[in-house]
Amino acid sequence: MSSSSAKDPVKQPLTVLCLASYFKGLDFIRECRRQGCRVLLLTSHTLRDEEWPRDSIDEFFYIPDVEKKWKIEDVLLGVSYMARSENIDRIVPLDDFDVEIAATLREHLRVPGMGDTTARYFRDKLAMRTKAREEGLAVPEFIHILNYARLHDFLNRVSPPWVLKPRSLAGSMGIKKIAMAEELWAALELLGDQQSYYLLEQYVPGDIYHVDTIVYERELLFAIASRYGRPPMEVSHEGDIFTTRTLPRGSEEECPLLALNEKVLQAFGLVRGVSHSEFIAGRDGRLYFLETSARVGGAHIADLVEAATGVNLWAEWAKIEIAGGKAPYRPPVAGNDSAGLLISLARQEHPDTSAYNDPEIVWRLNDKKHHVGLIVKSPDPGRVQELIGNYAQRFRQDFFASQPPLDKPLLKR
Numbered sequence: 001m002s003s004s005s006a007k008d009p010v011k012q013p014l015t016v017l018c019l020a021s022y023f024k025g026l027d028f029i030r031e032c033r034r035q036g037c038r039v040l041l042l043t044s045h046t047l048r049d050e051e052w053p054r055d056s057i058d059e060f061f062y063i064p065d066v067e068k069k070w071k072i073e074d075v076l077l078g079v080s081y082m083a084r085s086e087n088i089d090r091i092v093p094l095d096d097f098d099v100e101i102a103a104t105l106r107e108h109l110r111v112p113g114m115g116d117t118t119a120r121y122f123r124d125k126l127a128m129r130t131k132a133r134e135e136g137l138a139v140p141e142f143i144h145i146l147n148y149a150r151l152h153d154f155l156n157r158v159s160p161p162w163v164l165k166p167r168s169l170a171g172s173m174g175i176k177k178i179a180m181a182e183e184l185w186a187a188l189e190l191l192g193d194q195q196s197y198y199l200l201e202q203y204v205p206g207d208i209y210h211v212d213t214i215v216y217e218r219e220l221l222f223a224i225a226s227r228y229g230r231p232p233m234e235v236s237h238e239g240d241i242f243t244t245r246t247l248p249r250g251s252e253e254e255c256p257l258l259a260l261n262e263k264v265l266q267a268f269g270l271v272r273g274v275s276h277s278e279f280i281a282g283r284d285g286r287l288y289f290l291e292t293s294a295r296v297g298g299a300h301i302a303d304l305v306e307a308a309t310g311v312n313l314w315a316e317w318a319k320i321e322i323a324g325g326k327a328p329y330r331p332p333v334a335g336n337d338s339a340g341l342l343i344s345l346a347r348q349e350h351p352d353t354s355a356y357n358d359p360e361i362v363w364r365l366n367d368k369k370h371h372v373g374l375i376v377k378s379p380d381p382g383r384v385q386e387l388i389g390n391y392a393q394r395f396r397q398d399f400f401a402s403q404p405p406l407d408k409p410l411l412k413r
Contacts, residue, residue: 012087013037013038014036014037014089014090014322015037015038015039015040015086015090016032016038016039016040016089016090016091016092016318016321017040017041017042017079017082017086017088017091017092017105018032018039018040018041018042018092018094019043019075019091019092019093019094019095019101019102019105020042020043020094020095020098021043021044021065021069021070021095021097021098022047022094022095023047023050023052024094024095024298025094025095025296025314026052026053027302027312027314027315027318028092028094028296028314028315028317028318029041029053029056029057029318030053030056031314031315031319032056032318032321033053033055033056033057035318035319035322037322038058039056039057040057040058040059040061040088041059041061042061042062042063042075042078042079043060043061043062044062044063044064044065044070045062045063045064045065046065048060048062059086061078061082063075069097070101072101072104075101075105076104076105076108079105079109080108080109088109088111089111089112090112090113090321090322090324091105091106091109091111091113092317092321093295094295096123096293096295096298099114099122099293099294099295100116100119100120100123100168102114102119103115103116103118103119112324112325113321114270114271118268118269118270119294121268121269121292122270122275122292122293122295123168123293123294124167124168125165125166125167125168125199126142126144126199127167128268128292129199129201131267131268132264132267132289135263135267137260137263137267137289138286138288138289139288139289139290140201140202140203140204140280140288140290141158141201141202142199142200142201143199143200144196144199145164145188145191145195145196145198145199145200146195146196151200154200155181158202159202160179160180160181160203161177161178161203162177162178162200162201162203163175163176163177163178163200163201163202163203163233164176164177164178164187164199164200164201165198165199165200165201166197166198167197167199168197173236175233175236175237177203177233177237178200184200204280204282204288205282205283206280206281206282206283206288207227207228207280207281208227208228208232208278208279208280209225209226209227209228209247209257209278209279209280209281210225210226210244210276210277210278210279210297210301211226211257211258211261211276211277211279212224212226212274212275212276212296212297212301212302212305213261213265213274213275213277214273214274214311214313214316214320214331215265215271215272215273215275216272216320216323216325216329217271217272217325218266218270218271218272220261220262221329221330221331222309222311222316222334223258223261223262224246224249224305224308224309224334225246225247225253225254225257225258225261226244226245226246226247226301226304227244227245227247227253228242228243228244229241229242229244229245229342229392230243232299239402240402241342241343241344241392241396241400242299242341242343243340243341243342243343243388243392244301244340244341245304245338245339245340245341245381245384245385245388246304246305246308246338246340246381246384247381248381249336256287257279257287260287260289261277261279264289264292265277265292268292270294271325272320272321272323272324272325273294273295273317273320273321274294274295274296274313274316274317274320275293275294275295276292276293276295276296276297277289277290277291277292277293278290278291278292296313296314296317297313299341299343300341300363300365300373300375301341302314303363303375304339304340304341304375305339307337307362307363307377308335308338308339308377309335309336309337310332310334310335311331311332311334316332336379337377337378337379338377338378338379338380338381338383338384339362339375339377339378339384340376340377340384340385340387340388341373341374341375341388342373342374342388342391342392342395343365343372343373344371344372344395344399344400344401345370345371345400345401345402345403346370346371346399346401347370347399347400347401348372348399349369350369351371351398351399353372353374355398356374356391356394358376358387360376360377360378360383360387361375361376362375362376362377363375370401372395372399374391376388376391
C-alpha cells in the first residue's frame with residue numbers, strides 16, 4: 001500500500017495580492033515573503049519608481065490614477081484578467097483608501113476576507129456612526145447630508161460649532177469646522193451633487209485618543225492606547241506639531257478606552273486583522289466613539305507602537321492574513337515601555353536633527369523631504385511626556401512650517 005503522502009498534491013505557497021494606492025506597508029510585504037508567500041503588488045503608475053522591497057515581490061501590476069484615485073471598474077477588470085494566470089488566495093489593502101476596493105475584489109473573486117458590508121463599517125464614517133449608535137455606544141450627534149427638512153431640524157436642535165466630514169476620505173482630509181448655519185449652506189452649495197457623500201457632526205471638545213489593536217477570530221489579542229497632543233484635525237487645519245504618546249498600561253486613563261474599543265470591534269464584526277480606532281474624552285466626562293478602521297494607523301503610529309512594545313503591526317497583520325483562521329496565531333509578548341512620537345512639516349528640505357541627542361530617541365524620520373520626526377521611548381511615562389513637550393517647542397523654532405489642509409488625497413503620501 002502506498003503512503004497517503006505520496007498521493008497528496010504538492011502544497012503551493014499562498015499568493016497574496018497587496019493593493020497600494022500609496023507607498024506604505026513595506027514590512028507587511030517583507031513578512032509575507034519571510035512566511036514563504038508569493039507576493040503580488042498592485043499599485044499606481046505614479047508609484048512604480050518608489051523604493052519597494054523588490055526582492056520580496058514576485059510581480060508588479062500597475063494601474064492609472066483618475067482624478068487622484070483608482071476607478072473600481074479598472075481594478076475589477078485588471079485583477080480579473082490577472083486571475084486568469086494567478087491563483088489569488090488573499091487580497092490585502094495597505095492603505096485606508098484601498099479597503100473598499102479590496103472588499104469588492106474579494107466579493108467578486110470569492111476570496112476569503114472582509115466583504116463589502118463589513119468594510120463599510122471601517123471606511124464609511126456615516127455607516128460606522130450609525131452602527132455605533134444602534135449598538136448603544138456614545139457618539140457625537142450627527143446627520144447625513146441628505147434631507148433638508150431633517151438638516152434644518154438638526155441645526156435648530158444641536159448647537160454649533162459643527163464639523164462637515166466626507167464619508168470616505170482618510171484622517172482629517174476634507175473636514176471643515178462650521179460656526180454658523182449660513183456657513184454650512186454656502187459649503188453645501190459648493191459641494192453640489194456630492195452632498196450625500198458628507199455628514200454633519202456636532203463638534204465635541206476634548207482629548208482625542210487612539211487604540212491600535214490586533215484581532216484574530218474575533219478575539220482581541222493585543223491593544224495599546226495613546227493620546228494625541230492636539231486633535232489631528234486642529235493640527236491639520238490650524239498648523240502645529242503632530243504628537244502622540246502611549247498611555248501607561250493599566251492606568252485609569254487607559255482601561256475605559258480598551259473596554260470601549262473592544263465593544264466597537266466586536267459590534268462591527270472584525271474577524272481578524274488590525275485596527276486603528278479613535279475616541280474623544282468629552283468635557284462632559286463621557287467617552288465618545290469617533291471612528292475606526294481595518295488597517296494599520298498612519299502617520300508612523302505603527303513605529304510608535306513598535307517602539308513601546310516591540311510589536312510590529314505590519315508584520316503581525318501579514319501573519320494573520322496568512323493564517324486565515326485555519327492555523328493558530330498569537331502575537332509576540334509585548335514590552336511595557338512608554339513611547340512618544342512627534343512629526344512636523346519642515347522649512348528645510350532635509351532637516352538636521354543631530355542636535356537632538358537624548359538617549360531615549362529610538363527613531364528619526366529621515367526619508368521624507370520637508371518633514372521632520374522623532375520617536376522617544378523610556379520605561380518612565382513622565383520622561384516621555386517631558387521630552388515630547390520640550391521637543392515640540394524646539395521643533396517650532398528649528399523646523400516648523402505649515403500648509404493649507406488637503407481636501408483631496410495626493411498621489412503620494
